[in-house]
Amino acid sequence: MSFPWAKHYEPVNPLMRYLDEKLPLPRLVYNAIGGGYPVPRNLNYMWNFGVLAGFCLVLQIVTGVVLAMHYAANAGVAFSSVEHIMRDVNWGWALRYAHANGASAFFAVIYLHIFRGFFYSSYKAPREMVWLIGVVIFLLMMATGFMGYVLPWGQMSFWGAKVITGLFGAIPVIGEPIQIWLLGGYAPDNAALNRFFSLHFLLPFVIAGAVILHIWALHIPGSSNPTGVEVKKESDTIPFHPYYTAKDGFGLGVFLILYCALLFLFPNYLGHPDNYIEANPLSTPAHIVPEWYFWPFYAILRAFTSDFFFIPAKLMGVLAMFSAILVWFFLPWLDKGPVRSGHYRPLFRKFFWFGLIPAMAVLFYCGGAPAEEPYVMLSQIAATYYFLHFLVILPIVSMIERPEPLPYSITEAVLGEDKAAVLGENATPGV
Amino acid sequence: MIRLIGILAGLFFSVALLWSLGNGVVAVAQQGYLKEATAESEFHLHPRELDLQSNGPFGTWDLAQLQRGFQVYKEVCAACHSLKYVAFRDLKALGYSDAEVKAIAAGFQVPGIDANTGEANLRPGLPTDYFPSPYPNATAARAANNNAVPPDLSLMTKARHDGSAYVHSLLTGYRDLNTFSVGGKHVKDEFPDFSTPEGGHFNPYFANLNIAMPPPLTTEGQVTYAPGQPKATVDQMSTDVAAFLTWTAEPKKVKRTQVGWPVLGFLLFATILAWMAKNQVWAAIKPKKPRAA
């Protein structure tokens, strides 16, 4: 890929020249995140979250591998092995809190990354593949996060596992056999805990592979940018290094301050007290809530309280919960307008800020609240909007909307004017 | 085509949701709004604030208080409650010497095996042992306590909202059901049917207001504190044991914040440097402001 003006890698000494001939790894890095990757010069701070997500993945893998050296995946001792980590292992408390809060940090970063994609329509051609792989990564993360939360074998771990695997029981006829197969038993126990541990260890490496594909696919068309106007010429871009490495370095610092404040000062703030009670199959917590990053989808699951014709409410909820993410796969074809950035889409912008964002906020809130009124009604209204937004509003808006005038080029957007535009060459704004 | 299918799917989910919503609204219209008030929902109290030296991100341990709290645990709570994630050796963090820890451990009987016959027996504890459970198993605990198993206390203050305050409020929160009132309203007037079952004890800080545990701390001086320590009032003993259980739940709590602040300081410094470096790098391509004509 890449633009014709991309700088080329030059090995600086004989060793690097040798390496470049035999295994051009430095060249790969140079072209991926170094001086050889020309990036639009107008990226704002919303473009920091990709690198931060990558950092979180590494953080989780490193702390996770280390915790696995001390954790015991056996229903009899899992809970006390976690306490062993917290009390006796050198720095164990720090590693465990880093991992638990790292999951929250990872999801927070990913949600911002996804919302960047929504607002700037990063999913539109030619970046559909980047988006599709991204949704796959998000699904893998959810599976990994869910299984990881089961491992401490606290009350929420156990009952979360029971409720979520119970969702499969909603599938007609084959549901119950599938649930029993997933658990390797009739309720979560050793078999389930062991397979969850195994998969929780494996999936992050699958995610890492998917991330490489995600970045690879991104490098074919190159990064998008806040104007949504494609790169036209050299003055539209700057090399990734040193410009964006420096900017990402600063972003990483801000991220680490927030993350470490959580880790060292309020490590249990995002957790639930019930998970410090060892799993007890005979006693259910007063109300079962998943971790905060699942709340919107949990709210959608619980929003279906009445059977819909012949479809039981429970099955409707399960279908809707999975569909809520599956619709993202179809975004590039649901929203087909030529203009990408929300900055130049007046109608889309209104629905985004006054529709989608409030609906998501309500779903987040209601998912963590007990299943009672008014939360159920609120989540029904918000979930209705959620589906309407992606499946009905976006297709219609993209057909009828009249976008605002786009800048001629990224250069013009940054500098206020572009000589080429004045001269009228290639005056095909927007594409 | 995808858009058409999408719109149909969107309408399908929306209509199903609105159907649920409509049914909910009808139900509310017919049966009145929201949930029925119960004695639990009206009279359950949130824990009263508890001011411990270990509270907050600058907290430190008050070792004298932790030792008093340990004394309360040992002489009162340990009769029914285990502390299974805490080892005797951990008590060194409370300021006890090796010899004292050894003596404390030896004062507890832990399960062992007779070296000659191989039969299960009890032996004096060693510093490496963990606090033993007063009951051989959960069934025995249940049988001895009116069908309620006394929970392990190691993590109690982390396993409840506002855990430290909760322990203190609970221990000092036993009330007489017949006279208890909140804001002038009496339980007995509002919910005449509400009663405490046999073997239960009325305590508004407990989730369902009826706790199986009888009031453990009832009289001043129930535990004899060493000379020079505060008077062993019920409130003082409750505060001390809450402080002790805060420590047992997370012995590394103070170390955690003490590591955390320098880490945050360093990160702030490094982030400022990163910000300056970023500005330096970007200065080269910063768009020059167009001059006023």
Next chain:
Amino acid sequence: MADTTGDAIPGTVTVSDSHDGDGVRRRDFINIAAVGAAGVGGVAVLLPLISQMAPSADVLAESSTEIDVSSVQPGMAIKAIFRKQPLFVRRLTPAEIKAANEVDVSSLRDPQTLAERTKEGHEDMLITMGVCTHLGCVPLGAGEGENKGPFGGYFCPCHGSAYDTAARIRKGPAPKNLEVPEYEFTSDTVVKVG
């Protein structure tokens, strides 16, 4: 109009362009400091990652063991566990002590006298690790009826190392005598090892 109109490629400045005058030093200093701070942070993170593999507090707490030796009769040995490894506690008979003292120390592979391997006043108590110094097998001879080898002490079945009554290596591939751990008598009958 804007003063960028004269640039061939407006706003695109290569890195080297700013290397002029006093700007160079300041710029380089800040960048080096920022990268340096990142490096320091990275190294600091290694500390917990490395030290978590060292023995945890519960393991360290078991690094010393108390053993009651009152039940060990002359000629008998018991196997205790010290740091998750076998520990041989043997009370020597007068004949065994005599045999050990008759050996010419200078002829030994690892020259040590019995007195050097026991505590004063307790010369009959031989306390050694039950770990062959060759490759770590557990030698025979501590249990009743076990093969004590040609020198009446311990015999390692793995590669035939034979130890004498003072647990000194006499024959076979092992390079050293059985290790005597650090220990002390806390009373006449109790030994604290480690």
